[in-house]
Amino acid sequence: MKKIYMDHASGTPLHPKVAEAMIPFLKEGFGNPSNLHQYGKTTSAAIQSAREHVANLIQAKPNEIIFTSSGTEANNLALKGIAPAHRKKGNHIITSQIEHFSVLNPLKTMEKSSYEVTYLPVNKHGMVNPDDVKKAITPATVMVSVQYASGEIGTIEPIKEIGAATKEKGIIFHTDAVAAAGNIPIDVKDVHVDALSMSANQFHGPSGAGALYLREGIRILPAMEGGVQEGGRRAGTENVIGIIGMGKAAELAKLELPQRMAKIRTLRNQLRDGILKKIDNIYVNGHPTNHLPGNLSLCIEFIEGESVLLFLDMQGIAVSSGSACTSRSLKASHVITAIGVDAALAQGTVLFSLGRDTAEDDIAHILEKLPPIVERLREMSPLYKSKKI
Amino acid sequence: MQYSPKVMDHFANPRNVGEFSDADGVGEVGNPACGDIMKMSIKVKDNVIVDAKFKTFGCGAAIATSSISTEMIKGKTIEEALKLTNKAVAEALDGLPPAKMHCSVLAEEAIEAAVDDYLKKTTGKGLEKKKELPHDEHHGH
Numbered sequence: 001m002k003k004i005y006m007d008h009a010s011g012t013p014l015h016p017k018v019a020e021a022m023i024p025f026l027k028e029g030f031g032n033p034s035n036l037h038q039y040g041k042t043t044s045a046a047i048q049s050a051r052e053h054v055a056n057l058i059q060a061k062p063n064e065i066i067f068t069s070s071g072t073e074a075n076n077l078a079l080k081g082i083a084p085a086h087r088k089k090g091n092h093i094i095t096s097q098i099e100h101f102s103v104l105n106p107l108k109t110m111e112k113s114s115y116e117v118t119y120l121p122v123n124k125h126g127m128v129n130p131d132d133v134k135k136a137i138t139p140a141t142v143m144v145s146v147q148y149a150s151g152e153i154g155t156i157e158p159i160k161e162i163g164a165a166t167k168e169k170g171i172i173f174h175t176d177a178v179a180a181a182g183n184i185p186i187d188v189k190d191v192h193v194d195a196l197s198m199s200a201n202q203f204h205g206p207s208g209a210g211a212l213y214l215r216e217g218i219r220i221l222p223a224m225e226g227g228v229q230e231g232g233r234r235a236g237t238e239n240v241i242g243i244i245g246m247g248k249a250a251e252l253a254k255l256e257l258p259q260r261m262a263k264i265r266t267l268r269n270q271l272r273d274g275i276l277k278k279i280d281n282i283y284v285n286g287h288p289t290n291h292l293p294g295n296l297s298l299c300i301e302f303i304e305g306e307s308v309l310l311f312l313d314m315q316g317i318a319v320s321s322g323s324a325c326t327s328r329s330l331k332a333s334h335v336i337t338a339i340g341v342d343a344a345l346a347q348g349t350v351l352f353s354l355g356r357d358t359a360e361d362d363i364a365h366i367l368e369k370l371p372p373i374v375e376r377l378r379e380m381s382p383l384y385k386s387k388k389i
Numbered sequence: 390m391q392y393s394p395k396v397m398d399h400f401a402n403p404r405n406v407g408e409f410s411d412a413d414g415v416g417e418v419g420n421p422a423c424g425d426i427m428k429m430s431i432k433v434k435d436n437v438i439v440d441a442k443f444k445t446f447g448c449g450a451a452i453a454t455s456s457i458s459t460e461m462i463k464g465k466t467i468e469e470a471l472k473l474t475n476k477a478v479a480e481a482l483d484g485l486p487p488a489k490m491h492c493s494v495l496a497e498e499a500i501e502a503a504v505d506d507y508l509k510k511t512t513g514k515g516l517e518k519k520k521e522l523p524h525d526e527h528h529g530h
Contacts, residue, residue, distance in 0.1 A: 302446065303446065304424060304425070304446060304447050304448050304451075306448035306449055307400075307448055307449055307452060310397075310400060310449045311401075314401060332422070332424075343420075343421050343422040344421030344446075347421060347446075379406070380403065380406050380445060380452065381426075381444060382417065382426050382428040382444040382445065383426065383446050385444075
């Protein structure tokens with residue numbers, strides 16, 4: 001059976017050249033980079049090179065990159081590290097309602113210990129209004145954290161406008177760019193972000209490797225204390241293989257980005273147009289133009305997303321679903337809810353996320369397999385008949 | 390979270406999908422906010438459920454529990470059908486993931502609602518005391 005991976009938002013396959021770069025270190029890269037002997041020198045030089053590539057991907061300086069174990073750790077480090085380091089200035093943080101849980105949950109914890117958080121709403125496309133950010137700023141505001149782009153609905157936020165507002169007020173701006181970094185061009189100096197989280201497995205690097213960009217001169221408390229790795233900001237012997245993989249993936253992303261984006265966007269629009277033509281009562285989530293190239297989030301009316309996911313999986317097609325049933329909390333996705341989708345329709349959320357390995361015949365295959373699945377589930381649904389009349 | 394092969398079988402090949410134009414009892418339970426709606430229709434003859442069909446809006450577990458419970462109540466008397474517990478439904482599917490146990494509760498409620506409707510139609514009086522089901526308790530596990 002043909003296998004099609006349409007869940008790049010959850011994690012991307014390793015680029016063959018990334019694997020190639022990692023393999024020698026898997027075998028011989030055991031030297032602790034902190035050591036001065038030849039074994040340590042080999043790995044520390046490789047890490048330095050990786051740091052340069054990761055920095056280069058977002059137009060940062062190498063010493064502004066702190067390697068972490070994941071995008072989640074980078075988000076935790078940014079929030080729990082930067083805000084307390086500036087606690088004397090204030091205790092107010094501004095964020096949006098559609099952040100990833102690795103931003104929302106640390107903030108919830110911080111709210112229990114003297115921090116105050118403003119959760120900005122978004123419009124129906126999932127976009128934060130930069131004016132809302134400006135209005136929410138108080139003398140106690142120390143930090144703004146708004147994602148670069150949504151991994152769930154693909155919307156790219158007005159980062160540059162928010163960056164201009166925070167710069168003017170001297171407030172630190174962190175952005176969770178896990179879904180964006182390596183998938184769209186980012187220039188941290190141009191958009192004026194002070195801290196940015198990313199994850200290697202979102203751009204064909206290995207999982208277990210992430211990074212936090214932190215603008216030179218910004219204070220941060222280390223989340224992990226111990227040795228002086230990562231400039232004392234993240235102690236612990238480096239994940240040498242993961243970091244090397246992330247460096248190579250960043251180098252390749254930078255190099256291949258224009259071609260990847262053009263190809264992925266074309267295929268994504270083909271898939272969208274094909275689905276809208278073949279299936280009725282189906283809605284596209286996210287901003288119509290300002291979105292990640294490979295993200296296609298849909299709400300399919302009268303049916304539930306997990307059922308679609310399972311039937312597609314039986315046909316070899318892997319997607320993800322934002323329905324209540326696939327999340328442990330049994331609540332519809334907070335992102336889909338925040339953009340104003342009604343409760344029943346939100347249950348029918350399915351996310352197709354394309355990547356550099358997606359091919360044209362994959363799209364044709366999905367367009368052949370999806371409509372009968374939707375039809376079958378609708379025939380089974382008590383909501384379908386009642387609304388069809 | 391993974392489903393048992395039996396759950397996947399009932400999900401992929403659901404038994405008794407549909408409804409009767411001349412149903413003797415129909416019960417609809419659940420709500421879209423929770424992610425599932427189950428509609429159970431029964432045909433009753435001499436106090437025995439001779440046929441059952443379902444329509445379900447929901448996840449894999451919701452469809453599988455609907456499917457197997459229609460099979461389990463067929464041939465049972467009204468009293469026997471009411472004794473069917475959500476646990477028995479889950480066990481018949483070789484278990485459900487903990488987060489999906491509420492689907493089996495929904496199946497039990499759907500059967501009860503269909504029987505209640507049947508009794509109202511035939512005797513003018515529904516079930517005397519509705520069973521207290523720990524529906525909400527299963528949420529968020």
